[in-house]
Amino acid sequence: MTPGNALDRLTALLSRLPGIGKKTAGRLAYHILDTDPAYAHSLASELDNLHDAIKRCSRCGAYTESDPCPICSDPSRDRALLCVVERAQDLRVIEESREYRGLFHVLGGLIAPLEGVGPGDLSIGKLASRIQEEGTRELILALNPTIEGDTTALYLQQFLKEKLKGSPLEITRLASGLPVGGDLEYADRLTLSRSFRGRIKL
Amino acid sequence: MTPGNALDRLTALLSRLPGIGKKTAGRLAYHILDTDPAYAHSLASELDNLHDAIKRCSRCGAYTESDPCPICSDPSRDRALLCVVERAQDLRVIEESREYRGLFHVLGGLIAPLEGVGPGDLSIGKLASRIQEEGTRELILALNPTIEGDTTALYLQQFLKEKLKGSPLEITRLASGLPVGGDLEYADRLTLSRSFRGRIKL
Incomplete structure (x- = not known):
């Protein structure tokens, strides 16, 4: 050749x-x-x-050129809100939506027993300390609506409830349902059933 | 961000x-x-x-680490056959088919008046000299069965006939028709009509 x-x-x-x-x-x-x-x-x-050039922020785990990252060191951010994402790249999408003005925490993965990923492989202990140190009031789980995302959300909820007993922390999760611009006819059964359960009053 | x-x-x-x-x-x-x-x-x-590391072969125009390229300098190649391709990467596909044992010539494009590519932009003069110097007997045009490929094939045929008047050079073109494993039902009209015109006797 x-x-x-x-x-x-x-x-x-x-x-x-x-x-x-x-x-x-x-x-x-x-x-x-x-x-x-x-x-x-x-x-x-x-x-x-x-x-x-690119390191991980020692606080939130995001990719950054300076440590702590621009989000962690931005005084105008709402420190009472902490948004948990699976991977550093998920931050970008959320930032681009301009919907959220709190802090972030990168888990570094999702619990997936079949792939050998357990809670110990994720940045969960650090998440608990951050919640205590930073006085987080609401923890928003922005995890994918998949089996692994659901498992991880459930685990976090139970683990933090136990670990931060008596704390007034509220844990929420991003709404799951029909995508904007989507078509009912093409929605799968699970998405449709979630959008029914999560329906909102007009 | x-x-x-x-x-x-x-x-x-x-x-x-x-x-x-x-x-x-x-x-x-x-x-x-x-x-x-x-x-x-x-x-x-x-x-x-x-x-x-990679240069163009000074004879055929293929990408190569040594000049002349391994094909041009291979004495076991049939020097009576010269296969004309549009781009250097087309050589690889043809070589991988192991169907052809002659030499190659890279045109460097196809005639496309709308994109401003004329015969002068292609390695056509050099092709004519190679045919004369190397005593090519058959020139195989392995150009895409597109409008540009057809135009270029027609131009080459007329140009070489004029330029090499009296030479016994035979010019052929790769057969066009149904792809192997394809389905008649999904064949477009033009491909089907070409495969009719080019039908072979069994």
């Missing part, structure tokens, strides 16, 4: 990215080769720099 | 790749951040190295 080893090695590395199969990886590698070398070099330098 | 500039810059660069939108680019960037830094560093070093 004419295309040499450098191209094959790049293709192999790209195909390790999620959602990028061998064929797509090959197409991307050829595209990069066809493009101005400056593009490959900027991409290389950003990749080299990435893990040095 | 907590995720800092390094992440945004990487996302912006990744979203310039074909088929990678802003959302996918963000997901990839977070995935790279979540993964062992060694992965980001190997990807960076392959990207930095790519354009230095």
Whole structure:
């Protein structure tokens, strides 16, 4: 084969990215080769720099260039609200909705016994200390409406109730139901049943 | 936003790749951040190295680490056959089919007047000299069965007939028709009509 080893090695590395199969990886590698070398070099330098530039916030666990992160150190944030998310990237979506002005806590995963992820693998002990130290009044669980999300929400509720006995902490969870712009006809049974149970008075 | 500039810059660069939108680019960037830094560093070093390691073969135009490329310098190849492809990456697919044992010539594009690509932008003059120098007997046009591919094939046929007057060069084109494993029911009208015109006697 004419295309040499450098191209094959790049293709192999790209195909390790999620959602990028061998064929797509090959197409991307050829595209990069066809493009101005400056593009490959900027991409290389950003990749080299990435893990040095971006750390985890020592308080909330979010990805950040400064520690504590801009959200944790923003005095205009409502410190009585703490929003629990599974992964650091979930913060971005919530921030972009501009609906929420409290603090965040990144769990680092969801309880999934089949994949060997237990409560001890998540940042749960730290969550409990933060609630006590920061005087959180409402804990909003922004976990995916999946089996793992439901299990983790249930576990957190029971664990924190026990751990923070007597505290007035309120625990809530994001509403689950029909997506805006969605069509009743295409809603699955579970989503529909949740949207019935969570119906609101007009 | 907590995720800092390094992440945004990487996302912006990744979203310039074909088929990678802003959302996918963000997901990839977070995935790279979540993964062992060694992965980001190997990807960076392959990207930095790519354009230095891979050049174009001065004879056929294929991507190669050595010049002339392994195909052009392989004495077991049938030098009477020359296969014309649009882009260097088309070589790989043809090589993988193991159907062809001749030489290649990369045109570097297809004639597309609407996009401002004329015959002068393609490696056509060089193709004519190669045919004369190498004593090519059959020129196989392996161009996409699209309007641009058809136009280019027609142009090449007329241009070479004029240029190589009196030469016994035979020009052929890859058969167009139903894809293997395809279903008649889903074949488009043009493909079906081509497969009728190109039908073969059993």
